[in-house]
Amino acid sequence: MTTLKYNHVVINNNMENGMNLTLKVWRQANAEAQGQMTEYKLGNVSPDMSFLEMMDVLNDGLIRKGEDPVTFDHDCREGICGMCSMFINGEAHGPNRGVTTCQLHMRSFKDGDTIYIEPWRSAGFPVIKDLMVDRSAFDRIQQAGGFVSVNTSGRTLDANAIPVPKADADKAFDAATCIGCGACVATCPNGSAMLFVGAKVSQFALLPQGHPERHDRVENMVKQMDAEGFGNCSNIGACEVKCPKSISIENIARMNREYMAANLKG
Amino acid sequence: MAKGIFKSSLTKKYTMAATGLFLISFLVVHASINAMIFFNDGGKTFNEWGHFMGTNLIVRTMEIGLFAGLILHIVDGLVLFFQNRAARPVAYAYEKPNASSKWYSRSMAILGTLILFFLIIHLKDFWLKTRITGLTGEKHVFVNGVWMENLYSEMRLVFTELWVVIVYLLGCFSLFWHLLHGFRSAFQSLGWNQGQYGQIIAFSGDAFSVFISALFASMPVAMYLNLVH
Ligand code: HEM
Ligand code: SF4
Ligand code: FES
Numbered sequence: 001m002t003t004l005k006y007n008h009v010v011i012n013n014n015m016e017n018g019m020n021l022t023l024k025v026w027r028q029a030n031a032e033a034q035g036q037m038t039e040y041k042l043g044n045v046s047p048d049m050s051f052l053e054m055m056d057v058l059n060d061g062l063i064r065k066g067e068d069p070v071t072f073d074h075d076c077r078e079g080i081c082g083m084c085s086m087f088i089n090g091e092a093h094g095p096n097r098g099v100t101t102c103q104l105h106m107r108s109f110k111d112g113d114t115i116y117i118e119p120w121r122s123a124g125f126p127v128i129k130d131l132m133v134d135r136s137a138f139d140r141i142q143q144a145g146g147f148v149s150v151n152t153s154g155r156t157l158d159a160n161a162i163p164v165p166k167a168d169a170d171k172a173f174d175a176a177t178c179i180g181c182g183a184c185v186a187t188c189p190n191g192s193a194m195l196f197v198g199a200k201v202s203q204f205a206l207l208p209q210g211h212p213e214r215h216d217r218v219e220n221m222v223k224q225m226d227a228e229g230f231g232n233c234s235n236i237g238a239c240e241v242k243c244p245k246s247i248s249i250e251n252i253a254r255m256n257r258e259y260m261a262a263n264l265k266g
Numbered sequence: 267m268a269k270g271i272f273k274s275s276l277t278k279k280y281t282m283a284a285t286g287l288f289l290i291s292f293l294v295v296h297a298s299i300n301a302m303i304f305f306n307d308g309g310k311t312f313n314e315w316g317h318f319m320g321t322n323l324i325v326r327t328m329e330i331g332l333f334a335g336l337i338l339h340i341v342d343g344l345v346l347f348f349q350n351r352a353a354r355p356v357a358y359a360y361e362k363p364n365a366s367s368k369w370y371s372r373s374m375a376i377l378g379t380l381i382l383f384f385l386i387i388h389l390k391d392f393w394l395k396t397r398i399t400g401l402t403g404e405k406h407v408f409v410n411g412v413w414m415e416n417l418y419s420e421m422r423l424v425f426t427e428l429w430v431v432i433v434y435l436l437g438c439f440s441l442f443w444h445l446l447h448g449f450r451s452a453f454q455s456l457g458w459n460q461g462q463y464g465q466i467i468a469f470s471g472d473a474f475s476v477f478i479s480a481l482f483a484s485m486p487v488a489m490y491l492n493l494v495h
Contacts, residue, residue, distance in 0.1 A: 024359070037359050090362030116360040123353045189363065189372050191353030194275075222274055231353030232275040232346050234374060235451040238366035250459055257457030259276045 018044030019111040023058065025070055026118045028127050031134075035127065037116070047107040051094065052077060052084060054106055055117075072131040077102040079244065082179030085186070086131055087118040092183035092242045100181060100244040120186035123229040124193060137228040138180050138196060144224035145217035146200045148209045162208050172206035175199040177245040184239035184247075190231030195239040197225050198251035205258050215262035222259055271342070278342055283455035285339035286448050290474075292332055293441075297481050304488070306495045309418025310409055317414035320396060340382065347375040370443040371451075377444040384437030391424050392417070425489035434486040442479035449474055 021042045028035025042058055049057070052074050059069035075083040084101040088094035094104040109115060117131065125133040150156070164172075176199075184195035201218050204210030210217070233252060240249045271281045299319065302312035319325050363372060370377065395401050396415055403423040407416040425431055449471030453459060458467065488494050 026359070087358060087361075090358065090360045091365055095365075116358075118358055118360070121354060121356050121358055123355055187366055189354065189367075190350035192275075192350070222276055226275050229353060230275075231350040232278060233455075234346070234350070234371070235447075235454045236367045236371040238363070241366035249454065250461070250464065253454050253457045253459035253464075255457075256276060256279065256455060259274075260280065260457060263277070 022114040024116045049106045051104040052102050071129040079103045082181035092186045098246050122185045122191035141224045145220040168206045175202040183242050187238045187242040192233045193230040194233040194252045198255040199247045201255040202251040218258040219262050279455040281342045283452035285335045286452045288335045316417040371447040377440050380440035425486045431486045431490045438479045438483040445475035
């Protein structure tokens with residue numbers, strides 16, 4: 001499936017003393033098409049560039065040559081939106097820890113390096129084009145229960161008026177830092193989404209506002225997760241290592257507890 | 267019940283964890299009784315315990331539960347394995363799995379299968395003989411006024427062959443890696459991983475895996491080297 005196609009494109013920009021890189025990028029015209037790894041040579045890459053800026057330079061060169069630029073997801077470029085999603089040199093979001101692809105810089109690479117760039121791979125995240133995958137499965141899991149129902153007609157309560165133990169608030173906040181990027185799924189050998197779902201379940205289960213709906217929430221979110229074709233967690237733990245927000249698998253344990261409690265209650 | 271067990275990804279995990287811990291509890295009993303050979307009393311204590319385990323009605327009933335638990339563990343493990351493979355249909359052209367996880371955590375199905383192969387050989391060596399075909403060595407021994415099967419002499423006979431000892435050592439080795447991940451994993455599956463409790467469980471799991479595997483491995487080795495009398 002991952003046959004290599006050699007398509008030597010030498011692109012130079014005007015920077016002096018930059019790095020020369022060999023990029024092997026997954027190119028796939030659309031969801032149905034057969035994709036392949038395609039090789040590009042990119043010269044004069046500044047170590048100060050972010051990884052996505054390097055991709056911009058590649059695409060600029062491709063456009064100038066009249067070729068189709070590499071499609072990839074990105075938005076905020078500051079590590080908060082969760083859109084960027086590249087599997088770089090065998091690791092989700094590249095070689096560093098606790099960062100997204102957009103926070104990865106070319107100084108993490110050296111002159112002459114070969115860099116593999118691939119989309120997230122999982123049954124739950126089908127490829128749309130090149131490096132862009134469809135992560136709407138996460139949206140559907142969220143819609144199944146990742147919310148609190150509040151009455152917004154008039155006299156709403158100030159959330160700060162409800163006392164929350166500091167330890168719980170901290171844990172809930174840690175869980176809530178999940179940006180839904182999907183690196184956990186991409187890294188998991190089982191294509192499991194349990195770190196994401198565990199984080200979303202925990203974020204609400206730990207707070208008083210989330211309590212009333214906690215059992216329905218976890219049941220419905222897990223049901224949707226299974227229906228989307230994600231794999232089962234084997235507690236391998238790769239997800240927490242590659243999560244850009246370093247979400248702990250303790251959140252998966254909490255989801256397991258919540259789900260057990262929900263099922264025991266019937 | 268079957269629907270409850272296979273209802274969702276999480277119930278399958280609970281089943282895996284519960285059967286895994288049940289099998290661990292069996293290992294504790296099994297290893298404790300086998301360790302009686304180290305009393306160096308010609309296998310007297312060991313044979314007495316073996317006789318009790320083989321004749322006590324409660325223990326015999328639990329044996330059925332043990333086989334059922336093992337089969338459930340294997341079937342559930344295979345279901346999970348194939349589902350997990352299907353959830354990752356396209357492989358990466360280049361992947362660095364060791365950067366974020368341990369090889370044995372990713373190899374539970376292979377390690378389990380190795381254990382299963384070992385179990386088949388092991389059951390043929392002992393269980394089959396005591397329960398069905400009869401012992402091959404010195405069949406019976408008279409202890410405290412009771413004739414009982416001489417399992418000790420059977421053990422001595424089985425472990426005279428070097429290749430058998432090597433097979434048993436490989437079995438213990440597979441068990442070690444399976445438990446090194448499995449012990450803590452079972453607690454995580456059941457939701458028991460919070461802060462320092464997680465660290466205590468991880469440490470206990472590692473210590474248990476080393477201890478139980480080494481204890482089992484020491485038996486065929488000690489017999490082969492004539493270190494027990
Ligand atoms: C005495 C023998 C055995 C013991 C004590 C044992 C124990 C365990 C434990 C504690 C776990 C962790 C459960 C969890 O993650 O929640 C586990 C997982 C597993 N076991 Fe075993 N096991 C044994 C034999 C086997 C055999 C014979 C097989 C299969 C042929 C097997 C296949 C598996 C698989 C595939 C998993 C990983 C399941 C997953 O989380 O995806 N095991 N085992
Ligand atoms: S848990 Fe981490 S890796 Fe998974 S989606 Fe959230 S932020 Fe991304
Ligand atoms: S582009 Fe928003 S997190 Fe990377």
